[in-house]
Amino acid sequence: MSKLTRRNFVKTTFAAGLAASVLPTDRVLGANSDIRIAVVGFNSRGRSLIGGFNALDGVRVAALCDIDSAVLNRVADGLDKKTKTKVQRYTDIRKLLSNKNIDAVAFATPVHWNGYGTLLALDAGKDVYVEKPVCHTLQEGQLMLAAARKKKLIVQSGTQNRSDIGMRAVVPDIQGGKLGKIEFIHSYWNRPRGNIGKVTGPQQPPSTVDYDLYLGPAPKKPMMRKRFHYDWHWQWDYGCGEVCNLGNHQIDMARWVAGIDRLPDQTITFGGRAYDDDGQTPNTMLTAFLYNDNIPIFWESRNLPAVPGKRGSDPIMGSTAAIYAKCEGGYFVGGRGGGSTYDNAGKLIKKYPGDGGGRSHLQNFIDAVRSRKHETLRAEIAIGRLSTSMCHLSNISYKLGKVAAPGDNCYTKQIEALKINPYFATRWESMQAHLKINKVDTNKTPMLIGAPLQMDAKTETFTGPAETAKKATALATKDYRAGFTLPG
Numbered sequence: 001m002s003k004l005t006r007r008n009f010v011k012t013t014f015a016a017g018l019a020a021s022v023l024p025t026d027r028v029l030g031a032n033s034d035i036r037i038a039v040v041g042f043n044s045r046g047r048s049l050i051g052g053f054n055a056l057d058g059v060r061v062a063a064l065c066d067i068d069s070a071v072l073n074r075v076a077d078g079l080d081k082k083t084k085t086k087v088q089r090y091t092d093i094r095k096l097l098s099n100k101n102i103d104a105v106a107f108a109t110p111v112h113w114n115g116y117g118t119l120l121a122l123d124a125g126k127d128v129y130v131e132k133p134v135c136h137t138l139q140e141g142q143l144m145l146a147a148a149r150k151k152k153l154i155v156q157s158g159t160q161n162r163s164d165i166g167m168r169a170v171v172p173d174i175q176g177g178k179l180g181k182i183e184f185i186h187s188y189w190n191r192p193r194g195n196i197g198k199v200t201g202p203q204q205p206p207s208t209v210d211y212d213l214y215l216g217p218a219p220k221k222p223m224m225r226k227r228f229h230y231d232w233h234w235q236w237d238y239g240c241g242e243v244c245n246l247g248n249h250q251i252d253m254a255r256w257v258a259g260i261d262r263l264p265d266q267t268i269t270f271g272g273r274a275y276d277d278d279g280q281t282p283n284t285m286l287t288a289f290l291y292n293d294n295i296p297i298f299w300e301s302r303n304l305p306a307v308p309g310k311r312g313s314d315p316i317m318g319s320t321a322a323i324y325a326k327c328e329g330g331y332f333v334g335g336r337g338g339g340s341t342y343d344n345a346g347k348l349i350k351k352y353p354g355d356g357g358g359r360s361h362l363q364n365f366i367d368a369v370r371s372r373k374h375e376t377l378r379a380e381i382a383i384g385r386l387s388t389s390m391c392h393l394s395n396i397s398y399k400l401g402k403v404a405a406p407g408d409n410c411y412t413k414q415i416e417a418l419k420i421n422p423y424f425a426t427r428w429e430s431m432q433a434h435l436k437i438n439k440v441d442t443n444k445t446p447m448l449i450g451a452p453l454q455m456d457a458k459t460e461t462f463t464g465p466a467e468t469a470k471k472a473t474a475l476a477t478k479d480y481r482a483g484f485t486l487p488g
């Protein structure tokens with residue numbers, strides 16, 4: 001681990017960093033005052049970032065970096081052809097960061113590199129656009145925020161729904177009380193995903209991959225899955241599961257609509273992985289984020305289909321991916337691409353058409369890079385790291401969970417003990433029915449009842465029963481491999 005110990009990280013970096021003031025820097029822009037941006041990681045999402053940034057006025061994708069030379073050369077060749085220039089190519093991000101001609105770096109890498117790479121980039125004085133989930137642990141998120149403030153750099157989270165015109169229109173309406181008081185917000189994304197397979201021993205990564213650089217700060221372990229790209233999402237060393245993946249977007253929107261800008265006082269997760277494969281993260285999950293002085297936020301995801309062998313997934317309030325904001329006088333269902341408000345009888349009140357937010361989210365980042373005003377960012381790192389940290393809390397509760405005895409109604413008892421809005425219990429009942437339809441034998445693949453986590457949200461330290469708090473604190477950090485320790 002770095003010089004920061006697990007015990008002192010909150011006090012030494014988080015609080016100190018937040019106290020730092022924010023002033024514009026005297027950054028010198030590139031020729032013709034173009035913003036020169038480097039994109040890191042583009043097997044998939046990064047390609048949208050390359051296209052999106054290059055399409056903006058006064059922005060140039062000047063460098064590309066990927067540890068897979070096949071991906072690097074394919075994408076760089078395409079870009080060279082399109083722009084009739086030569087983009088600089090890198091395999092090692094550390095070399096890229098020493099290039100003084102790069103103003104900003106965009107990350108679309110596995111999660112163990114998103115946050116760590118951002119910290120390296122901030123240390124090198126670059127502004128950053130970082131894909132969600134922005135950090136791999138709570139600690140990383142805190143360090144990113146502190147570093148951005150200390151260095152007066154601009155950091156935008158890739159949660160582009162914050163720029164969706166439909167969402168931007170509905171949030172003030174809901175917060176302004178058009179539907180009455182908010183009662184709870186249920187965020188969800190049900191998307192069937194197949195089993196990722198189960199290997200019997202170490203696999204050879206593609207020959208074009210620099211595997212040591214790929215691992216970076218992660219433990220030195222062989223590849224233990226069939227597919228190199230993308231399936232890292234479901235292994236803890238590199239990803240953090242569906243809650244961090246699709247859930248990050250939904251939980252972020254729920255928190256935004258609720259107007260909540262802190263971590264919850266309590267978190268509890270129920271769920272499991274209903275496959276015997278190389279994936280480690282839950283693929284069936286239900287989490288309650290509870291606030292002493294505010295409404296609860298729920299998160300739900302199902303990676304099994306609605307009907308075994310068929311493609312579709314279970315809709316909730318008519319949608320498989322949305323937030324459902326229940327208010328006294330009606331409700332909103334929607335998210336990326338907009339949504340609608342309804343009265344309590346289900347009659348449409350108003351449509352809020354959306355646009356996905358993608359392009360204007362990138363423009364919003366570039367505008368802040370020019371103005372040096374981080375307050376103008378729609379998904380500033382202070383926002384992004386809070387939403388990602390909620391995803392991590394969901395996982396920490398799960399990781400510290402216990403197997404429930406068959407037939408035991410401990411889930412219901414726990415929901416009652418935590419005084420969670422009764423709606424949550426109906427979601428758990430629905431999830432059990434869904435598992436039954438999918439013929440999941442919960443004796444063989446048990447659903448865990450997560451540890452109820454308690455937190456002092458002001459200092460972001462775990463409280464409550466000492467043993468749970470200690471274990472949760474350990475899971476809020478991680479070790480960084482020698483050669484890839486934290487900067488500073």
Ligand SMILES: NC(=O)c1ccc[n+]([C@@H]2O[C@H](COP(=O)([O-])OP(=O)(O)OC[C@H]3O[C@@H](n4cnc5c(N)ncnc54)[C@H](O)[C@@H]3O)[C@@H](O)[C@H]2O)c1
Nearest residue numbers: 041042043044045065066067068108109131132133229230
């Ligand atoms: N905002 C969105 O809507 C959205 C959509 C999709 C994905 N994402 C996010 O984008 C990120 C990437 O997802 P993906 O689906 O493109 O994954 P992917 O596995 O398809 O691609 C990741 C790329 O990163 C490269 N890479 C890994 N380590 C690297 C390193 N140290 N330096 C340089 N390159 C490295 C890999 O070789 C690969 O090309 C994830 O954080 C994901 O959650 C966001």
